[in-house]
Amino acid sequence: MLKEGRTALSFQETISPTSPLIQAHVYAIRKIEGATNQPSHRERMSIDKWKPYLHEVLNRFPANFSSEFRNPCWYEGTELQCVPYFYQLGSFKCGTTDVWDNWYYDLQGPIITNRFNRHVRKTRRKTGQGNDHSIQWYLNLFRIQAVEQVKKNPRLVFGDASISNLWGLGIYDWEELFTNETDPPVFLADVIHAIQPKAKIIAILRDPVEKLWTTYMLEQWKKMVSPQTFHAHFKRLTKESLQCESINSPLYCAFMYGTTADISLNNMLYQGVFYLYLQQWVDVFGLENIHVMRLEDWIKDPITELEEAFKYLELDPLPHDVLSSIVNRSTKNVNERAKRKNFTMLASTRRELQDFYRPWNQRLADLLKNQKFTWDY
Template sequence: MRRALQYLATSAAVLCCIIIILYGDRNFAKFPDFRPAAVSKLTLETRELKFQDIGLLKGLGVEFLPNFKNPCWYEVTEAHNDLGKNKSFYASLSKSPSLSKYRYKRETKKILRCLPYFFLTGQPKCATTDIFQRINIHPDVVEPIIKGPHWWTRRRFGPPYAPQPVTLSEYLGVFNASRIEEERTDLRDASQGWFHEKITGDGSTSTLWDSSLTMSYLHKIMAGSMHKPITKYLLSRRHGSNSLSNTQTYSLKIKEAEDGVYVNDEENLQEFKYHQYHNEDGIVLPFTVADVIHSVLPKSRIIAVIREPLSRLYSSYLFFTKKTSLSPEDFDENVKTSIQKWKNCIREYSDRTCAYNKTLQNSMGVRLYNGLYSIFIRDWLKVFQRKHVLILRMEDYHQNITETMDTIFSHLDLRKLTQEEGRKVNMAPVRNKNRKKPEIGKMPESTADILQAFYKPYNRDLANLLQDSRFTWEDIYSKGHPEQLHD
């Protein structure tokens, strides 16, 4: 009996030592604590979000309200204005003619906070502005202050996209929580109570493809021994590792490398390596902004609108190029030099690494990388369930606005519109149409031939990924060069 007691005492002492060592290890302590905490002790006004909180709201102890379709929660705060105090961020919002309607209307310390239910992504010049305005015409969709706050990809990190980091609290101010809260449906079910079915969305086009700042910051906080626990955490959040019980069907393994960590994804027979290309601004990780969003909003509805890549590239060149010497000849020269830089990169690195590398992106005269849809969409499909991701062609949208909008509303699980409501959606004026093209002229046919050859394997890869031959755009090419397409 005495020996048994001595054994128990010794075991207890050893256990205490292990606990002390673990909690005393700084590397261990630095890893974010994802255990839930009392909401009343952790308000957004008293604790600013740190980028190290990979789980974002997990670290804040927030749970979404079950009687709201949109991801929302109540917060106790002293502030009566949920638009925040970041003047540099809200300067762009001052042009809104009815900005005051977005201020929280109730004089109370308990206010509703909401994140977006859906993300309308895509690439620049793919009609996302026009589609976003039509989505917001639906009576059950609450329009945010601006279409694209670009918070997840850019502004939360500060420079160069914002003078100072935009906090989560300020990002939440973009969404009109008052309107989401004010209308409710009585389900006449005591177990459910009142159900708020209104939703809101984020229309930032950079969300699909711009993960450079996310990768750079993750690289910094994954230094030393932190890369393993953070890598395992992010991979564990992906739908494949959670939804499939058979680990042999889907496995993600981590192994050491001299210059970083390899993540071997056996399902797609791809190997990712994070390393440095030119400088830290060009760091490429196996994780994208999709992983960060999914860690917070795993049930988000994603809508990606893409366009035949040749016409998209020319429209983007005309819309974003600031120099005054725009011309088809200048475009042709920039295309040739950009393709050469791309070829130089993929001689040494993978297509994925070159597509995400910010150093290479900034050196190109045209946004060649934006048309590599399969690379970006594949990363999103690794993270989100396929049923939550809707991929649309801009050409199909222009061909049949009514059918496309019905598909979008169905994807968002919104009710069917009445005839009058549908008329308002379909008859809305076209937004953000490029006006420069008729003045400058068409893309040269020789340039179109070069670009068509460049994008062909990537289009084929996308069609295989989505199991849909439309995404080769052969139906467009068979009608002639795509520079004749509508913007």
């Protein structure tokens, strides 16, 4: 339900014809100027205000987990329940599948991974539980897939690698419940922190220009695509984002139109604005408690990246020969269909996309205190 004064968007409506380059500049500058006039960190809603709406979820977990296990677990009578030790954040075509596959190296390793942990939302559909969003379903999933192994080896841990973790909301019907709020007030980061304040968070990001290009080629591979059709696609997304931000904040547009399952409303351009999503996790968990990787670094030196990730997770280091055997596997989820088309992005498209993402990348780099996340443009 939309608030009074906020109208549903019709993305087919036209906007005054200006060049995509000028649109991108105006769009980026307006966002940065608006953000500069606001506090660097938006004041978060107090848990006391939103806890009553998630009372059943929050009360499902203990105040303290068992010290018997490295993974966060607790007993309910004689039954062991566990939640993930770490949460992997990412987005489409950011290398999350390949990194996830490399967490696992043998049954005696420190991390339990399987296809169910990789896409929890897809698993719900495959098991026929499409309408079951209960916390019990979530616990049952891991109880079936991982808890028995944790019982046998208390040093084992497991994670949740659903890429939707990055942009998850804590309360999806927030517009009906908090009518005075203009932006989402509760995020998945808030809920996980309330349950697991010491949870490990790992994010995997990629140059957003390359991400949008490869995502488009993957989703449109059955159609007649070309660098020219991608340029037209980018122009349409830019117009849609301008229209959304004419009546809403960038934060609202990113969470409500950048990640929706409704393809007619989904604006993939926002999914590369990592700053808006990752800021919610940094605000709650603190930068020192989040490990952020770049796909480009993973491709260049996967052994070092894996070593640093294991160190952050406080897991036992792996022998160098084991690390080598892990990273020498074939890369997972490579978009071979797009590669076979052998297309190259138009130089003009790349420039305009870089103009669009540049200010957001800079804010991301400032947030993470690491200029590598500007991707040098």
